[in-house]
Amino acid sequence: MDDKFDCIIVGGGIAGLSAAMELAKNDMKFLLIERGEFAGAKNVSGGVLWGTDLARLVPEYWTEDPDEAGWERFVNHRRLTFMDDQSAFSFDFKSDHFDAQPYKGLVVLRSKFDRWLADKVQEAIDQSEVAMESFLATNILVDKVLKDENGKVNGIKAGEEEFFADSVIIAEGVNNLLTRQVGLQDEYVPADHVMTGVKEVIRMDRETIDERFQLDGLSGMSNEFLGYATDGVEGGGFLYTNRASLSVGLVLGLKDLREKVKKPYDILNKFKEHPAIADMIRGGEVVEYSAHVVSSGDMRVMPEEIYADGVMIAGEAANLLMNAGKAIQGMDYAMRSGILAAETVMEAKEAGDFSKQQMKTYRDKLEESYVLKDMRGFQGAVQTLHQPEMVDEIPDLVCDFGRKFFTVDDSPTPKARKMFSEAVSKNSSWWNLMRLSLKAAKNL
Amino acid sequence: MPEKKSLQEKLGTINYRNQAKSDIKAHISVDTDICNSTCPHQCTTYVCPADCYKIDENGKVYFQVEDCIECGTCLYACDQGAVSWEFPDPEEGRGVNWNYG
8 A cells, every 4th residue: 555654643742743753854654643723733831841852853953043943942040939928938050051952951832842843844854765755734633543453553534534554653642532532541531630731921021031030042940839829729830931921820730629619810810929920020911821731740640551553652642741849841751752652663664563562662662761760760759749738838838937047137036947847837747747758858 | 010811811812713703613512411410519610721611690500612722621620421522623613723832
């Protein structure tokens, strides 16, 4: 069959495009199908793309004219902030170390970034030996994954059209309807498996951002928040600097949101009114409000398996995401899993075997990579971060201590140890603190 | 502080597909009989970030797809089996077209 592809990729987000890039560079015949008007049209993230895999897909991307680039700023200033209703106590780290290329973290806006990456993939297709036989197709919704008489996935159906391939990579994102359709995940995924992200993009002059955040035009800051930010709901807040806007938002545990009867945008409004945030976003104009479900990063949420005969699941469709308190990682996992899925396709083609046994290589590769190593290694940290104490007790304690420690007035100053002790008994207990620090020490 | 915007104004910043079309094919269907009879929480009326699930003057839940931003929240939040969720059809459906994302 001449019109059969080596691979069909469903979804033109980061996982799908990364797979496509690898396939294009290796002269494979593929079809990538994106339901949005363009790649990125349907994608939302916080978001920072951590890690360095982008340099592998687009070598020396940093040498490109910054005005043409798909990314916003590289992160060289990181901050984790504990909040109570009026204070913010931050762990703040800035280092020239982060200025070295390849960058370790890039702030991105997906509508722009994914479209840029898709252009790079198209360039790679044009330079490949099968330039006329590989395609990036947009505006098409895949309705169904097709299987042959033996149950091996062999194509997709979109409207009345059917397309066939030796393999299919499902990179459809967290709302993984096709993954459920092929039977790799339950039809209904409960609320405690996911979080709802809400975000505003707030426009601000580039110069204002540079001055306000002490940046130089291309360097950027990532700031995560715990505590008051989420108004008692499990989760956290974030603020990232784009070139000429800020991304400000929250990630909220959906089950907790449901139980506490709160509206995500009310919490976001409250977060924006906190003095620490208000000072950072002052004068800006909201140019886009957005929301999207995000995986909780709990491995129990993962599909039963991420491969079957002729098919692999990549990116957030496989719930590859982690927030262990250090960074919210998801786009880097999408990138790596897309790359590994593409490698698996190439090896399968070489072996002339697209069976389940062969597709298992994808799982093995992911297990050997930092993606599943980290997800497994930090599950305890993920769960610690989701403890109710992390929502109020601990941030309150930290801020209470901070207020005492940094206050200078005309009364005698107690020793820091006493201040800390007071903060502990007021907001938590030694027992709780010990329990959590033991957990943290073990898990981080 | 940026000027305060109501949710309606915030939703106004969003670029939707087929915005000019009056007759669109809804990608989510909600069996509101469930919401209005056995559901103990009617949570979609407050967890939906785009306020697509509303309560009418008689206290009944109803669903409006127009402002839906395909976030997926209701797909997980509803544990009563009332929500059938699909991706919008590119030609006949609604859904978002993010400017920033």
